[in-house]
Amino acid sequence: MVDCNELKQAMADEDEDKVIEIVNAYMAENGQTGEGSDEVLAALQDGMTEVGDLFDKGEYFVGDLMFAGEIMTESMGILKPAIAKGAGDSQTSGKLIFCTVKNDLHDIGKNIVKAMMEAGGLEVIDLGVDAEPQTIIDEIKKNDVHVLALSGVLTLAIDSMKDTVNALAAAGIRDDVKVLIGGAPVTAEYCRFTGADDWSLNPAHSVDICRNWFAELSNNAAA
Protein backbone atom coordinates (compact mmCIF):
# COMPACT_ATOMS: atom_id res chain seq x y z
CA MET A 1 0.00 0.00 0.00
CA VAL A 2 1.25 3.48 -0.84
CA ASP A 3 2.27 6.05 1.79
CA CYS A 4 -0.85 8.18 2.24
CA ASN A 5 0.99 10.79 4.34
CA GLU A 6 3.44 11.24 1.50
CA LEU A 7 0.52 11.55 -0.93
CA LYS A 8 -1.22 14.11 1.27
CA GLN A 9 1.97 16.17 1.53
CA ALA A 10 2.63 15.96 -2.22
CA MET A 11 -0.91 17.19 -2.87
CA ALA A 12 -0.47 20.03 -0.37
CA ASP A 13 2.87 20.93 -2.03
CA GLU A 14 1.23 20.72 -5.47
CA ASP A 15 3.95 18.33 -6.52
CA GLU A 16 2.09 17.05 -9.55
CA ASP A 17 4.67 14.46 -10.60
CA LYS A 18 4.83 12.91 -7.16
CA VAL A 19 1.04 12.81 -6.71
CA ILE A 20 0.55 11.09 -10.05
CA GLU A 21 3.44 8.71 -9.36
CA ILE A 22 1.90 7.65 -6.03
CA VAL A 23 -1.61 7.31 -7.47
CA ASN A 24 -0.25 5.24 -10.36
CA ALA A 25 1.70 3.08 -7.91
CA TYR A 26 -1.49 2.49 -5.94
CA MET A 27 -3.37 1.54 -9.10
CA ALA A 28 -0.63 -0.86 -10.17
CA GLU A 29 -0.80 -2.58 -6.80
CA ASN A 30 -4.49 -2.36 -5.86
CA GLY A 31 -6.35 -1.02 -8.88
CA GLN A 32 -7.92 -4.38 -9.69
CA THR A 33 -9.52 -4.80 -6.27
CA GLY A 34 -10.01 -1.20 -5.23
CA GLU A 35 -8.81 -2.10 -1.77
CA GLY A 36 -7.59 0.95 0.13
CA SER A 37 -8.99 3.48 -2.34
CA ASP A 38 -10.81 5.14 0.59
CA GLU A 39 -7.48 5.99 2.18
CA VAL A 40 -5.96 7.21 -1.07
CA LEU A 41 -8.97 9.43 -1.74
CA ALA A 42 -8.91 10.74 1.82
CA ALA A 43 -5.19 11.57 1.49
CA LEU A 44 -5.90 13.57 -1.66
CA GLN A 45 -8.81 15.34 0.02
CA ASP A 46 -6.70 16.12 3.10
CA GLY A 47 -4.01 17.50 0.82
CA MET A 48 -6.61 19.71 -0.84
CA THR A 49 -7.80 20.90 2.57
CA GLU A 50 -4.20 21.85 3.31
CA VAL A 51 -4.11 23.76 0.00
CA GLY A 52 -7.24 25.64 1.12
CA ASP A 53 -5.59 26.43 4.46
CA LEU A 54 -2.48 27.75 2.72
CA PHE A 55 -4.76 29.90 0.54
CA ASP A 56 -6.41 31.30 3.66
CA LYS A 57 -2.99 32.07 5.12
CA GLY A 58 -2.05 33.93 1.94
CA GLU A 59 0.75 31.56 0.94
CA TYR A 60 -1.18 30.17 -2.00
CA PHE A 61 -3.26 32.21 -4.39
CA VAL A 62 -5.96 31.58 -6.99
CA GLY A 63 -3.57 30.04 -9.53
CA ASP A 64 -2.44 27.54 -6.90
CA LEU A 65 -6.04 26.55 -6.24
CA MET A 66 -6.57 26.13 -9.95
CA PHE A 67 -3.49 23.95 -10.29
CA ALA A 68 -4.42 21.88 -7.24
CA GLY A 69 -7.84 21.35 -8.80
CA GLU A 70 -6.16 20.07 -11.95
CA ILE A 71 -3.97 17.63 -10.03
CA MET A 72 -7.05 16.44 -8.14
CA THR A 73 -9.04 15.96 -11.35
CA GLU A 74 -6.13 14.13 -12.96
CA SER A 75 -5.75 11.89 -9.92
CA MET A 76 -9.46 11.14 -9.78
CA GLY A 77 -9.36 10.16 -13.44
CA ILE A 78 -6.68 7.59 -12.65
CA LEU A 79 -8.40 6.38 -9.47
CA LYS A 80 -11.87 6.09 -10.99
CA PRO A 81 -11.71 2.35 -11.82
CA ALA A 82 -10.70 1.56 -8.25
CA ILE A 83 -13.42 3.77 -6.80
CA ALA A 84 -15.93 2.14 -9.14
CA LYS A 85 -15.15 -1.22 -7.53
CA GLY A 86 -17.07 0.14 -4.58
CA ALA A 87 -14.20 0.10 -2.19
CA GLY A 88 -13.59 3.81 -2.36
CA ASP A 89 -17.01 5.45 -2.44
CA SER A 90 -16.62 7.47 0.71
CA GLN A 91 -19.78 9.15 1.90
CA THR A 92 -20.37 12.63 0.54
CA SER A 93 -21.73 15.14 3.00
CA GLY A 94 -24.17 16.77 0.62
CA LYS A 95 -25.22 17.21 -2.96
CA LEU A 96 -25.55 20.55 -4.69
CA ILE A 97 -26.06 22.03 -8.13
CA PHE A 98 -23.42 24.44 -9.38
CA CYS A 99 -23.33 26.47 -12.58
CA THR A 100 -22.40 29.73 -14.22
CA VAL A 101 -25.61 31.65 -14.80
CA LYS A 102 -27.31 32.49 -18.07
CA ASN A 103 -25.47 34.88 -20.40
CA ASP A 104 -22.12 34.25 -18.74
CA LEU A 105 -19.59 31.76 -20.08
CA HIS A 106 -16.81 32.10 -17.50
CA ASP A 107 -15.95 28.87 -15.75
CA ILE A 108 -12.45 29.20 -14.29
CA GLY A 109 -13.68 30.41 -10.91
CA LYS A 110 -16.53 27.92 -10.89
CA ASN A 111 -14.17 25.05 -11.61
CA ILE A 112 -11.79 26.07 -8.83
CA VAL A 113 -14.63 26.20 -6.31
CA LYS A 114 -16.06 22.95 -7.67
CA ALA A 115 -12.72 21.18 -7.16
CA MET A 116 -12.55 22.51 -3.59
CA MET A 117 -16.12 21.38 -2.93
CA GLU A 118 -15.49 17.90 -4.26
CA ALA A 119 -12.29 17.66 -2.30
CA GLY A 120 -14.30 18.75 0.72
CA GLY A 121 -16.58 15.76 0.31
CA LEU A 122 -19.50 17.47 -1.42
CA GLU A 123 -21.13 16.00 -4.49
CA VAL A 124 -21.39 18.63 -7.22
CA ILE A 125 -23.78 18.40 -10.13
CA ASP A 126 -22.14 20.78 -12.57
CA LEU A 127 -24.55 22.32 -15.09
CA GLY A 128 -21.74 24.15 -16.88
CA VAL A 129 -22.03 27.70 -18.15
CA ASP A 130 -24.84 29.88 -19.49
CA ALA A 131 -27.38 27.86 -17.48
CA GLU A 132 -31.03 28.69 -18.06
CA PRO A 133 -33.15 29.09 -14.90
CA GLN A 134 -35.58 26.44 -16.14
CA THR A 135 -32.77 23.92 -16.65
CA ILE A 136 -31.59 24.60 -13.11
CA ILE A 137 -35.10 24.10 -11.73
CA ASP A 138 -35.55 20.86 -13.66
CA GLU A 139 -32.25 19.52 -12.32
CA ILE A 140 -33.07 20.57 -8.74
CA LYS A 141 -36.34 18.64 -8.92
CA LYS A 142 -34.84 15.67 -10.72
CA ASN A 143 -31.96 15.28 -8.25
CA ASP A 144 -33.80 16.37 -5.09
CA VAL A 145 -31.18 19.03 -4.39
CA HIS A 146 -31.47 21.71 -1.69
CA VAL A 147 -28.37 23.78 -2.29
CA LEU A 148 -27.68 25.81 -5.43
CA ALA A 149 -24.43 27.65 -6.13
CA LEU A 150 -24.47 30.28 -8.87
CA SER A 151 -21.32 31.73 -10.36
CA GLY A 152 -20.74 34.69 -12.67
CA VAL A 153 -18.03 37.10 -13.71
CA LEU A 154 -19.91 39.64 -15.80
CA THR A 155 -21.99 42.38 -14.24
CA LEU A 156 -24.67 40.99 -16.52
CA ALA A 157 -24.59 37.82 -14.43
CA ILE A 158 -26.13 39.67 -11.49
CA ASP A 159 -29.43 40.01 -13.35
CA SER A 160 -29.30 36.35 -14.33
CA MET A 161 -28.73 35.41 -10.69
CA LYS A 162 -31.74 37.46 -9.69
CA ASP A 163 -33.80 35.91 -12.52
CA THR A 164 -32.79 32.43 -11.33
CA VAL A 165 -33.79 33.16 -7.73
CA ASN A 166 -37.09 34.60 -8.95
CA ALA A 167 -37.63 31.51 -11.11
CA LEU A 168 -37.15 29.29 -8.04
CA ALA A 169 -39.85 31.31 -6.28
CA ALA A 170 -42.17 31.12 -9.28
CA ALA A 171 -41.66 27.35 -9.38
CA GLY A 172 -42.65 27.17 -5.69
CA ILE A 173 -39.31 25.77 -4.51
CA ARG A 174 -37.53 28.88 -3.22
CA ASP A 175 -37.97 27.92 0.44
CA ASP A 176 -36.58 24.45 -0.22
CA VAL A 177 -33.34 25.60 -1.82
CA LYS A 178 -30.49 27.62 -0.32
CA VAL A 179 -28.79 29.83 -2.89
CA LEU A 180 -25.13 30.85 -2.78
CA ILE A 181 -23.75 33.36 -5.30
CA GLY A 182 -20.12 34.05 -6.11
CA GLY A 183 -17.81 35.58 -8.68
CA ALA A 184 -15.94 38.79 -9.39
CA PRO A 185 -18.85 41.28 -9.36
CA VAL A 186 -20.65 39.75 -6.38
CA THR A 187 -21.01 41.88 -3.24
CA ALA A 188 -23.24 41.95 -0.16
CA GLU A 189 -25.33 44.58 -1.97
CA TYR A 190 -25.79 42.25 -4.94
CA CYS A 191 -26.62 39.38 -2.61
CA ARG A 192 -29.54 41.42 -1.29
CA PHE A 193 -30.48 42.54 -4.82
CA THR A 194 -30.59 39.00 -6.19
CA GLY A 195 -32.37 37.55 -3.17
CA ALA A 196 -29.67 34.91 -2.64
CA ASP A 197 -29.10 33.47 0.83
CA ASP A 198 -25.37 34.11 0.97
CA TRP A 199 -22.40 35.16 -1.12
CA SER A 200 -18.70 34.46 -1.26
CA LEU A 201 -15.55 35.36 -3.16
CA ASN A 202 -13.43 32.73 -1.44
CA PRO A 203 -13.49 29.04 -2.47
CA ALA A 204 -12.85 27.69 1.03
CA HIS A 205 -15.52 30.00 2.44
CA SER A 206 -17.96 28.75 -0.21
CA VAL A 207 -17.32 25.18 0.90
CA ASP A 208 -17.91 26.16 4.53
CA ILE A 209 -21.18 27.90 3.71
CA CYS A 210 -22.46 24.83 1.85
CA ARG A 211 -21.32 22.46 4.57
CA ASN A 212 -23.14 24.54 7.19
CA TRP A 213 -26.29 24.45 5.11
CA PHE A 214 -26.04 20.68 4.75
CA ALA A 215 -25.54 20.37 8.51
CA GLU A 216 -28.66 22.51 9.06
CA LEU A 217 -30.64 20.41 6.58
CA SER A 218 -29.48 17.26 8.26
CA ASN A 219 -30.43 18.58 11.72
CA ASN A 220 -33.83 19.69 10.47
CA ALA A 221 -34.41 16.29 8.92
CA ALA A 222 -33.43 14.58 12.18
CA ALA A 223 -35.75 16.83 14.18
Next chain:
Amino acid sequence: MSATKLTKEEAAKLLDYRRNLIVNTVRMKDTDRIPWIFSDGPWDAHDAGYTIEQEINDPHILLESVLYNQREYDFDSHMTPTQRNPMWIAQPFGQSTSGYKIDDETGMLHVDDVAHVYPEHYDIFLENPTKFWWSCFMATKYPNLKAMKPSDLREVFRRQNVQQQVHAETFERLGNEYGVPGLFYKAQFASPFVEQAFDWFRGIKGTTQDLHRIPDKMEECAKLYHEVYNKPALEAVKKHQLPNDPMRTVDLTTTMLSQTFMNRKQIEKYLWPYYEEFFNAVVEADATMLIFSEGSIKPYWPYLKNIPAGHVFIHLEQDDIYESVEALPNIVFGGGMSTSLLGRGTPDECAARAEQLINDLKGHIILSEDKIMTYPEDARPENLKAVTEVVHASARK
Protein backbone atom coordinates in the same frame (compact mmCIF):
# COMPACT_ATOMS: atom_id res chain seq x y z
CA MET B 1 -26.64 68.15 -20.50
CA SER B 2 -24.70 67.87 -23.73
CA ALA B 3 -21.44 69.64 -24.47
CA THR B 4 -21.93 72.62 -26.78
CA LYS B 5 -20.00 72.82 -30.04
CA LEU B 6 -16.72 74.61 -29.54
CA THR B 7 -14.83 76.94 -31.84
CA LYS B 8 -11.31 75.88 -32.78
CA GLU B 9 -9.87 78.38 -30.29
CA GLU B 10 -12.21 77.29 -27.50
CA ALA B 11 -11.31 73.64 -28.12
CA ALA B 12 -7.59 74.43 -28.03
CA LYS B 13 -8.00 76.34 -24.77
CA LEU B 14 -10.06 73.56 -23.23
CA LEU B 15 -7.57 70.94 -24.42
CA ASP B 16 -4.80 72.83 -22.69
CA TYR B 17 -6.89 73.21 -19.52
CA ARG B 18 -7.85 69.54 -19.39
CA ARG B 19 -4.38 68.30 -20.17
CA ASN B 20 -2.92 70.43 -17.36
CA LEU B 21 -5.73 69.31 -15.07
CA ILE B 22 -4.87 65.64 -15.59
CA VAL B 23 -1.09 66.11 -15.64
CA ASN B 24 -1.15 68.24 -12.48
CA THR B 25 -3.42 65.76 -10.73
CA VAL B 26 -1.01 62.92 -11.52
CA ARG B 27 1.81 65.19 -10.34
CA MET B 28 -0.21 65.73 -7.14
CA LYS B 29 -0.14 69.50 -7.63
CA ASP B 30 -2.99 71.81 -6.70
CA THR B 31 -5.82 71.84 -9.27
CA ASP B 32 -9.15 73.61 -9.33
CA ARG B 33 -11.12 70.38 -9.57
CA ILE B 34 -10.95 66.60 -9.96
CA PRO B 35 -10.70 65.24 -13.54
CA TRP B 36 -13.52 62.95 -14.70
CA ILE B 37 -12.53 60.33 -17.25
CA PHE B 38 -14.45 57.64 -19.04
CA SER B 39 -13.37 54.00 -18.93
CA ASP B 40 -14.46 53.29 -22.50
CA GLY B 41 -15.86 49.97 -23.64
CA PRO B 42 -18.75 48.73 -25.75
CA TRP B 43 -21.22 50.58 -23.50
CA ASP B 44 -20.60 53.61 -25.71
CA ALA B 45 -21.95 51.75 -28.74
CA HIS B 46 -25.15 50.77 -26.91
CA ASP B 47 -25.54 54.34 -25.75
CA ALA B 48 -25.03 55.79 -29.23
CA GLY B 49 -27.61 53.42 -30.71
CA TYR B 50 -25.28 50.86 -32.24
CA THR B 51 -24.58 47.21 -31.49
CA ILE B 52 -21.30 45.68 -30.34
CA GLU B 53 -21.16 43.76 -33.64
CA GLN B 54 -21.34 47.03 -35.53
CA GLU B 55 -18.72 48.70 -33.36
CA ILE B 56 -16.11 45.98 -33.66
CA ASN B 57 -16.68 45.57 -37.37
CA ASP B 58 -16.51 49.22 -38.36
CA PRO B 59 -14.02 51.66 -36.82
CA HIS B 60 -16.12 54.58 -38.08
CA ILE B 61 -18.96 53.45 -35.81
CA LEU B 62 -16.53 53.26 -32.92
CA LEU B 63 -15.46 56.82 -33.72
CA GLU B 64 -19.09 58.00 -33.87
CA SER B 65 -19.86 56.25 -30.57
CA VAL B 66 -16.90 57.86 -28.80
CA LEU B 67 -17.78 61.34 -30.08
CA TYR B 68 -21.45 60.87 -29.20
CA ASN B 69 -20.35 59.86 -25.75
CA GLN B 70 -18.17 62.93 -25.41
CA ARG B 71 -20.98 65.25 -26.53
CA GLU B 72 -23.39 63.68 -24.06
CA TYR B 73 -21.21 63.49 -20.96
CA ASP B 74 -18.40 66.00 -21.45
CA PHE B 75 -15.62 63.86 -19.97
CA ASP B 76 -12.12 65.26 -19.38
CA SER B 77 -10.56 62.31 -21.16
CA HIS B 78 -11.20 58.75 -22.33
CA MET B 79 -9.24 55.78 -21.07
CA THR B 80 -9.40 53.61 -24.21
CA PRO B 81 -11.43 55.31 -26.93
CA THR B 82 -9.93 53.21 -29.72
CA GLN B 83 -9.32 49.88 -28.03
CA ARG B 84 -11.95 47.39 -29.11
CA ASN B 85 -11.25 43.98 -30.61
CA PRO B 86 -10.91 44.81 -34.31
CA MET B 87 -12.77 41.71 -35.47
CA TRP B 88 -13.19 42.92 -39.03
CA ILE B 89 -9.41 42.87 -39.46
CA ALA B 90 -8.88 39.52 -37.79
CA GLN B 91 -11.76 37.60 -39.36
CA PRO B 92 -10.02 36.83 -42.68
CA PHE B 93 -7.20 35.36 -40.57
CA GLY B 94 -9.61 32.91 -39.00
CA GLN B 95 -9.88 34.82 -35.71
CA SER B 96 -13.56 33.90 -35.35
CA THR B 97 -12.51 30.41 -34.27
CA SER B 98 -10.56 31.75 -31.32
CA GLY B 99 -13.27 31.96 -28.73
CA TYR B 100 -14.93 35.35 -29.17
CA LYS B 101 -18.63 35.31 -28.41
CA ILE B 102 -20.82 38.31 -28.97
CA ASP B 103 -24.57 38.33 -28.62
CA ASP B 104 -26.15 41.72 -29.07
CA GLU B 105 -29.60 40.44 -28.13
CA THR B 106 -28.50 39.62 -24.61
CA GLY B 107 -25.61 42.10 -24.49
CA MET B 108 -23.20 39.23 -23.93
CA LEU B 109 -19.53 39.75 -24.79
CA HIS B 110 -17.13 36.96 -23.99
CA VAL B 111 -13.64 35.86 -24.86
CA ASP B 112 -12.68 32.31 -23.92
CA ASP B 113 -9.50 31.69 -21.99
CA VAL B 114 -7.61 30.44 -25.03
CA ALA B 115 -3.96 29.46 -25.32
CA HIS B 116 -2.40 30.65 -28.56
CA VAL B 117 1.00 29.15 -27.77
CA TYR B 118 2.12 26.05 -25.89
CA PRO B 119 5.03 25.18 -23.57
CA GLU B 120 7.11 23.72 -26.41
CA HIS B 121 7.03 27.14 -28.10
CA TYR B 122 9.03 28.84 -25.34
CA ASP B 123 12.27 27.42 -26.75
CA ILE B 124 11.49 29.12 -30.04
CA PHE B 125 10.88 32.38 -28.17
CA LEU B 126 14.26 32.05 -26.44
CA GLU B 127 15.93 31.40 -29.76
CA ASN B 128 14.17 34.03 -31.81
CA PRO B 129 11.30 36.13 -30.41
CA THR B 130 10.19 37.38 -33.83
CA LYS B 131 9.91 33.82 -35.11
CA PHE B 132 7.90 32.95 -32.01
CA TRP B 133 5.32 35.65 -32.73
CA TRP B 134 4.88 34.72 -36.37
CA SER B 135 5.28 30.96 -36.43
CA CYS B 136 3.75 30.12 -33.04
CA PHE B 137 1.43 32.87 -31.82
CA MET B 138 0.10 34.19 -35.14
CA ALA B 139 -0.08 30.73 -36.71
CA THR B 140 -2.28 29.43 -33.85
CA LYS B 141 -4.38 32.53 -33.27
CA TYR B 142 -4.99 33.05 -36.98
CA PRO B 143 -5.35 29.57 -38.50
CA ASN B 144 -5.99 30.86 -42.03
CA LEU B 145 -2.79 32.89 -42.12
CA LYS B 146 -0.49 30.37 -43.78
CA ALA B 147 -2.91 29.48 -46.57
CA MET B 148 -4.02 33.02 -47.36
CA LYS B 149 -3.69 34.36 -50.88
CA PRO B 150 -1.69 37.58 -51.32
CA SER B 151 -4.89 39.41 -52.31
CA ASP B 152 -6.56 38.36 -49.03
CA LEU B 153 -3.52 39.47 -47.06
CA ARG B 154 -3.60 42.81 -48.85
CA GLU B 155 -7.23 43.19 -47.76
CA VAL B 156 -6.23 42.52 -44.15
CA PHE B 157 -3.54 45.18 -44.31
CA ARG B 158 -5.91 47.60 -46.04
CA ARG B 159 -8.34 47.17 -43.15
CA GLN B 160 -5.52 47.58 -40.66
CA ASN B 161 -4.57 50.88 -42.29
CA VAL B 162 -8.15 52.12 -42.23
CA GLN B 163 -8.39 51.18 -38.56
CA GLN B 164 -5.22 53.08 -37.70
CA GLN B 165 -6.31 56.13 -39.65
CA VAL B 166 -9.67 56.21 -37.91
CA HIS B 167 -7.98 55.81 -34.54
CA ALA B 168 -5.73 58.77 -35.28
CA GLU B 169 -8.80 60.72 -36.41
CA THR B 170 -10.55 59.83 -33.14
CA PHE B 171 -7.82 61.44 -31.05
CA GLU B 172 -7.53 64.36 -33.45
CA ARG B 173 -11.25 65.11 -33.30
CA LEU B 174 -11.47 64.61 -29.54
CA GLY B 175 -8.68 67.18 -29.21
CA ASN B 176 -9.55 69.64 -31.95
CA GLU B 177 -13.34 69.62 -31.66
CA TYR B 178 -13.96 68.78 -28.02
CA GLY B 179 -10.79 69.89 -26.24
CA VAL B 180 -10.22 66.38 -24.86
CA PRO B 181 -6.67 65.01 -24.46
CA GLY B 182 -5.74 61.35 -24.64
CA LEU B 183 -4.19 59.67 -21.64
CA PHE B 184 -1.45 57.37 -22.88
CA TYR B 185 -1.73 58.34 -26.54
CA LYS B 186 1.77 57.95 -28.05
CA ALA B 187 3.17 56.94 -24.65
CA GLN B 188 5.59 54.03 -24.27
CA PHE B 189 4.28 50.64 -23.21
CA ALA B 190 6.09 48.10 -21.05
CA SER B 191 4.86 44.91 -19.43
CA PRO B 192 6.32 41.83 -17.73
CA PHE B 193 6.40 38.66 -19.84
CA VAL B 194 4.15 36.70 -17.51
CA GLU B 195 1.56 39.47 -17.54
CA GLN B 196 1.57 39.35 -21.35
CA ALA B 197 1.39 35.56 -21.37
CA PHE B 198 -1.54 35.66 -18.98
CA ASP B 199 -3.43 38.39 -20.85
CA TRP B 200 -2.71 37.63 -24.46
CA PHE B 201 -1.03 34.46 -25.61
CA ARG B 202 -0.96 31.66 -23.07
CA GLY B 203 -4.20 32.27 -21.17
CA ILE B 204 -4.97 32.12 -17.48
CA LYS B 205 -4.96 28.35 -17.22
CA GLY B 206 -1.91 27.87 -19.45
CA THR B 207 0.19 30.48 -17.65
CA THR B 208 -0.78 29.01 -14.28
CA GLN B 209 0.28 25.53 -15.43
CA ASP B 210 3.58 26.82 -16.83
CA LEU B 211 4.46 28.68 -13.64
CA HIS B 212 4.03 25.42 -11.72
CA ARG B 213 5.50 23.01 -14.25
CA ILE B 214 8.32 24.92 -15.94
CA PRO B 215 9.21 27.81 -13.61
CA ASP B 216 12.82 28.14 -14.78
CA LYS B 217 11.86 28.36 -18.43
CA MET B 218 9.29 31.05 -17.58
CA GLU B 219 11.94 33.03 -15.75
CA GLU B 220 14.29 32.76 -18.71
CA CYS B 221 11.57 33.97 -21.08
CA ALA B 222 10.67 36.80 -18.71
CA LYS B 223 14.25 38.06 -18.69
CA LEU B 224 14.60 37.91 -22.46
CA TYR B 225 11.22 39.58 -23.06
CA HIS B 226 12.27 42.41 -20.76
CA GLU B 227 15.55 42.93 -22.63
CA VAL B 228 13.96 42.86 -26.07
CA TYR B 229 10.69 44.71 -25.53
CA ASN B 230 10.70 46.67 -22.29
CA LYS B 231 14.19 48.09 -22.11
CA PRO B 232 13.91 50.13 -25.35
CA ALA B 233 10.65 51.63 -24.05
CA LEU B 234 12.23 52.48 -20.70
CA GLU B 235 15.26 53.99 -22.42
CA ALA B 236 12.98 56.20 -24.51
CA VAL B 237 11.31 57.42 -21.32
CA LYS B 238 14.65 58.00 -19.58
CA LYS B 239 16.08 59.89 -22.55
CA HIS B 240 12.88 61.90 -23.03
CA GLN B 241 12.58 60.58 -26.57
CA LEU B 242 8.79 60.43 -26.62
CA PRO B 243 7.00 62.20 -29.45
CA ASN B 244 5.98 65.68 -28.41
CA ASP B 245 2.22 65.40 -28.62
CA PRO B 246 -0.31 67.66 -26.90
CA MET B 247 -2.71 64.72 -26.70
CA ARG B 248 -0.46 62.67 -24.42
CA THR B 249 -0.76 63.11 -20.66
CA VAL B 250 1.47 60.29 -19.35
CA ASP B 251 4.80 58.94 -20.59
CA LEU B 252 4.62 55.23 -19.88
CA THR B 253 1.75 52.82 -19.52
CA THR B 254 1.32 49.26 -18.35
CA THR B 255 -1.35 46.85 -17.17
CA MET B 256 -1.83 44.73 -14.06
CA LEU B 257 -4.04 41.65 -14.02
CA SER B 258 -2.01 38.49 -13.52
CA GLN B 259 -1.44 39.28 -9.83
CA THR B 260 -5.03 38.13 -9.30
CA PHE B 261 -3.87 34.53 -9.83
CA MET B 262 -0.30 34.50 -8.57
CA ASN B 263 1.11 33.87 -5.11
CA ARG B 264 3.60 36.16 -3.41
CA LYS B 265 6.67 34.13 -4.37
CA GLN B 266 5.61 34.14 -8.02
CA ILE B 267 4.90 37.87 -7.93
CA GLU B 268 8.33 38.51 -6.45
CA LYS B 269 10.00 36.41 -9.12
CA TYR B 270 8.06 37.09 -12.30
CA LEU B 271 6.30 40.42 -11.92
CA TRP B 272 7.57 42.87 -9.34
CA PRO B 273 11.23 43.06 -10.47
CA TYR B 274 10.05 44.25 -13.88
CA TYR B 275 7.43 46.69 -12.59
CA GLU B 276 10.08 48.02 -10.22
CA GLU B 277 12.32 48.79 -13.19
CA PHE B 278 9.42 50.59 -14.87
CA PHE B 279 8.85 52.73 -11.78
CA ASN B 280 12.56 53.44 -11.40
CA ALA B 281 12.82 54.57 -15.03
CA VAL B 282 9.81 56.87 -14.65
CA VAL B 283 11.09 58.42 -11.42
CA GLU B 284 14.60 58.80 -12.80
CA ALA B 285 13.24 60.65 -15.84
CA ASP B 286 10.81 62.65 -13.68
CA ALA B 287 8.12 61.23 -15.95
CA THR B 288 4.62 59.86 -15.31
CA MET B 289 3.00 56.49 -15.68
CA LEU B 290 -0.52 55.12 -16.00
CA ILE B 291 -1.39 51.61 -14.85
CA PHE B 292 -4.64 50.09 -16.00
CA SER B 293 -5.38 47.46 -13.39
CA GLU B 294 -7.97 44.70 -13.30
CA GLY B 295 -8.99 42.75 -10.23
CA SER B 296 -7.39 43.72 -6.93
CA ILE B 297 -3.87 45.16 -6.88
CA LYS B 298 -3.50 44.65 -3.12
CA PRO B 299 -0.74 42.04 -3.67
CA TYR B 300 1.40 44.96 -4.90
CA TRP B 301 0.68 47.29 -2.00
CA PRO B 302 3.80 46.41 0.05
CA TYR B 303 6.01 47.27 -2.93
CA LEU B 304 4.14 50.35 -4.10
CA LYS B 305 4.55 52.11 -0.74
CA ASN B 306 8.05 53.30 -1.65
CA ILE B 307 7.20 55.07 -4.87
CA PRO B 308 7.69 58.83 -4.62
CA ALA B 309 4.66 61.11 -5.07
CA GLY B 310 3.74 62.65 -8.39
CA HIS B 311 4.61 59.93 -10.86
CA VAL B 312 2.00 57.18 -10.89
CA PHE B 313 -1.70 57.02 -11.70
CA ILE B 314 -3.43 53.66 -11.21
CA HIS B 315 -6.91 53.05 -12.58
CA LEU B 316 -8.62 50.70 -10.14
CA GLU B 317 -11.17 48.03 -10.80
CA GLN B 318 -11.89 46.11 -7.64
CA ASP B 319 -10.18 47.84 -4.74
CA ASP B 320 -11.91 50.41 -2.58
CA ILE B 321 -10.62 53.84 -3.52
CA TYR B 322 -10.66 55.20 0.05
CA GLU B 323 -8.68 52.24 1.32
CA SER B 324 -6.24 52.55 -1.61
CA VAL B 325 -5.58 56.25 -1.02
CA GLU B 326 -5.03 55.64 2.67
CA ALA B 327 -2.60 52.78 2.01
CA LEU B 328 -0.72 54.48 -0.84
CA PRO B 329 -0.95 58.26 -0.45
CA ASN B 330 1.79 58.89 -3.05
CA ILE B 331 -0.23 57.38 -5.86
CA VAL B 332 -3.16 58.92 -7.70
CA PHE B 333 -6.04 56.49 -8.19
CA GLY B 334 -8.69 56.43 -10.88
CA GLY B 335 -12.15 55.08 -10.15
CA GLY B 336 -14.62 55.64 -7.34
CA MET B 337 -17.81 55.40 -9.38
CA SER B 338 -18.99 51.79 -9.36
CA THR B 339 -21.00 50.39 -12.24
CA SER B 340 -23.40 48.95 -9.67
CA LEU B 341 -24.25 52.50 -8.58
CA LEU B 342 -24.08 54.07 -12.05
CA GLY B 343 -26.22 51.29 -13.50
CA ARG B 344 -28.75 50.82 -10.74
CA GLY B 345 -28.68 53.96 -8.62
CA THR B 346 -30.47 57.27 -9.11
CA PRO B 347 -28.90 60.52 -10.36
CA ASP B 348 -29.11 61.90 -6.81
CA GLU B 349 -27.26 58.91 -5.39
CA CYS B 350 -24.56 59.15 -8.06
CA ALA B 351 -24.19 62.90 -7.54
CA ALA B 352 -23.92 62.37 -3.78
CA ARG B 353 -21.20 59.73 -4.22
CA ALA B 354 -19.24 61.99 -6.60
CA GLU B 355 -19.55 64.93 -4.20
CA GLN B 356 -18.36 62.81 -1.31
CA LEU B 357 -15.34 61.59 -3.27
CA ILE B 358 -14.46 65.13 -4.31
CA ASN B 359 -14.71 66.40 -0.74
CA ASP B 360 -12.78 63.52 0.77
CA LEU B 361 -10.15 62.64 -1.81
CA LYS B 362 -9.43 65.66 -4.03
CA GLY B 363 -5.76 65.67 -4.96
CA HIS B 364 -5.54 61.89 -4.72
CA ILE B 365 -8.00 60.67 -7.32
CA ILE B 366 -9.25 60.97 -10.87
CA LEU B 367 -12.94 60.20 -10.97
CA SER B 368 -13.85 57.30 -13.27
CA GLU B 369 -15.92 54.16 -13.57
CA ASP B 370 -14.56 51.11 -11.79
CA LYS B 371 -14.73 48.83 -14.83
CA ILE B 372 -14.43 48.89 -18.59
CA MET B 373 -17.92 50.06 -19.46
CA THR B 374 -19.38 47.15 -21.36
CA TYR B 375 -23.07 46.36 -20.87
CA PRO B 376 -26.10 48.63 -21.16
CA GLU B 377 -26.69 48.01 -17.43
CA ASP B 378 -23.26 49.41 -16.50
CA ALA B 379 -24.57 52.98 -16.41
CA ARG B 380 -27.71 55.00 -16.92
CA PRO B 381 -27.09 58.08 -19.07
CA GLU B 382 -28.76 60.37 -16.52
CA ASN B 383 -26.39 59.09 -13.82
CA LEU B 384 -23.27 59.90 -15.83
CA LYS B 385 -24.69 63.36 -16.54
CA ALA B 386 -25.35 63.91 -12.84
CA VAL B 387 -21.70 63.11 -12.07
CA THR B 388 -20.45 65.45 -14.82
CA GLU B 389 -22.55 68.27 -13.33
CA VAL B 390 -21.15 67.72 -9.86
CA VAL B 391 -17.57 67.61 -11.17
CA HIS B 392 -17.94 70.81 -13.18
CA ALA B 393 -19.74 72.60 -10.36
CA SER B 394 -16.91 71.72 -8.00
CA ALA B 395 -14.35 73.76 -9.99
CA ARG B 396 -12.80 76.62 -8.09
CA LYS B 397 -14.45 79.80 -9.27
